[in-house]
Each structure stands twice: as structure tokens, then as C-alpha cells.
Amino acid sequence: MKGKKGLFITFEGPDGSGKSTQVRLLGAYLTEQGFDPVLTREPGGTRIGEKIRDIILDQGNAEMDALTESLLYAASRAQHVAEVIRPALDAGCAVLCDRYVDSSIAYQGCGRGLGSIVADINSLAVGGVVPDLTILIDIDPEACFDRIGKRVIREGGDRMESEDLAYHRAVYDGYLELASLHPDRVKRVDGNGGVDAVSDDVRKVVNAFLLDRLNASSGAPARDVPDDPANTRPEQTTVHAAKGERS
Ligand SMILES: Nc1ncnc2c1ncn2[C@@H]1O[C@H](COP(=O)(O)OP(=O)(O)OP(=O)(O)O)[C@@H](O)[C@H]1O
């Protein structure tokens, strides 16, 4: 959220790419560094949002129209921004969010073919709350299928997970397009390595971002920056419990 006190980082990527794993690990890392990060997820993140999430992901709602789906995601997001994200950022917290607007653009805009209307709907929903940094976990959806396939076969999966590979390929292409359209905000991290390797890369991206922010605010050359870039953490006045972190 440019110009505000807090730090807003979102995680994106195909189903099973490791987003929730990396949100958790980055949350632990930032906590070690003295931050008090708020970990949250979409769809959901609030009581009302979790109810909307259940409607969206319910396998029984196979007839759901693509526009309905997109509006439901946006409704959940509007509540999430109003109740969790904006207040946390205004209080100076670091917010780590598992999926955000880019998911809607990739899944509904590209996957469902709704196109640019998705960005318009979401612009209304988020009211200017844009991530400072987006980590795109870059891994081919086929590789993700191998990871989550067993669970989907065992438990049936949710309505989005059960879409075919062609749909997930269109989503993936949408993500790559977003990364090329917003190179300053969306950073690709190779998701093919092990959990620790991906986590190292995520930390590098976040630390580089924090150094840049420190340099921009102080005007100091890079050599004057403290070794620990986490020293650039925003002033924090509020303690937040983690909300709705996805397991
Ligand atoms: N780098 C990795 N290498 C191998 N397995 C991984 C890696 N990261 C996560 N996993 C495993 O893959 C599965 C999916 O990971 P995770 O739930 O973090 O992905 P996700 O992107 O949040 O998925 P979803 O889109 O379904 O929420 C989990 O079983 C997790 O333990």
C-alpha cells in the first residue's frame, strides 16, 4: 500500500504451489526479526468472508456463473480489506495475505475468460489497497497436480481444484502476464525446489524490497544500509493475532 505505514505482501501461484507453506514460513521469519505480522488468506479471512468462501468452493455449486463467482470473491475481499487488511496497514503492521486480487485476475479473468471486468470489479472492492510486493510462486500447474492430486482424489477437492488442466494452464499464463505487466510489484520465485529453497528465495526478495524501501525513505546509498534489512520494519502500535491462516 504505497505511501502508508504498513507493509502489504501477497502470495500468488497455482493451486498447490506452496503459497500457504511460504506465508507461514515468512511469517515466522518476520516474527524472528521483530515484526508482528498479520497472516491472513483469501477467499475468507473474516467470519463473513469464510461463509462466502464456503459458497464459492462448494462442489455442490457446479452451476455457478463465472460473473457470480467473480462478484463473490470481490465481496469476500471487500469485507477482508475493511475488517482486517486496511486497519492492520493503518496501524503499521506487516500483512501477509495468501491470495488477493491477482488470483481473481488469473482465475476468473484468464481461467474463466471474463477479461478486464475482473480488475474493474476488484478495484471497487479494494478501494486502493494494493500490495507493496507480490510473491508469485512460479511452478507449472502439472507439477502442482502431482503434489495436491492425492488429496483431491482422496477428499474430492474443492470446486476450483477440480477444474481440468487446461483451465489451470490458462490461470498460470494469466499469472505470467501479470508478472510481466507489473515487474516492480510482482516477483517470481521458482517454486520447483524444496520448501527450504523456496523459502530462502522468498526471504531474499522480501529483504531486497525492504532495503529498497529503506533507501528510498532515507536517501542513503546502499552501503550505509544496516546488515539486517528487517530493521526497516514499520513502526507497530497494535498486536494482531493471526487470522484464518490456511492449513
Ligand atoms: N517446495 C515444495 N516442495 C514440495 N512440496 C511442497 C513444497 N511446498 C509445499 N509443498 C507441499 O505441497 C502441498 C501444497 O502446499 P500448500 O498448501 O502450501 O500450497 P498452496 O499453494 O497453499 O495450495 P492451495 O492453492 O491448494 O491453497 C502441501 O502438501 C505441502 O506440504
Ligand SMILES: [Mg+2]
Ligand atoms: Mg493454500
